[in-house]
Amino acid sequence: MELSxxxxxxxxxxxxxxxxxxxxxxxxxxxxxxxxxxxxxDHPAAIRVLLDHYAAGAPDHPMTATLQAGLAPPEAPKRRGGRVGRMA
Structure with a gap:
C-alpha cells in the first residue's frame, strides 16, 4: 500500500x-x-505504512502511540452480572 x-x-x-x-x-x-x-x-496495513513512514522520526509523538494502539487486538468483552448487567 502506498502512503497516499x-x-x-x-x-x-x-x-x-x-x-x-x-x-x-x-x-x-x-x-x-x-x-x-x-x-x-486493509486498515492494519495502512497503519503499518503510516508507522513505517512517520514513527521512526517521532517515536514519542502521541500519534505514534495512537497508531500502535490501532494495531493492538481488541479486548475481550467483559461480562457484567447481577443487577448492573441488567441495567445496561
Whole structure:
C-alpha cells in the first residue's frame, strides 16, 4: 500500500506537524482518518505504512502511540452480572 492510499486526506501527516498535540486530539484525528479510508481498505496495513513512514522520526509523538494502539487486538468483552448487567 502506498502512503497516499494509507493517508488519503493527509490527516496523519498533519497531526505529526502539530506542536503540542494531545493524545485525545490524536484519537479524534485517528477516527477521522479511519472513516476517510475506502470501505475495502486493509486498515492494519495502512497503519503499518503510516508507522513505517512517520514513527521512526517521532517515536514519542502521541500519534505514534495512537497508531500502535490501532494495531493492538481488541479486548475481550467483559461480562457484567447481577443487577448492573441488567441495567445496561
Amino acid at each position: 492510499e494509507a493517508d488519503p486526506k493527509g490527516l496523519v501527516r498533519e497531526s505529526y506537524r502539530i506542536e503540542g498535540i494531545t493524545p485525545g486530539e490524536c484519537r479524534s484525528i485517528f477516527m477521522d482518518w479511519a472513516l476517510s479510508l475506502r470501505v475495502d481498505a
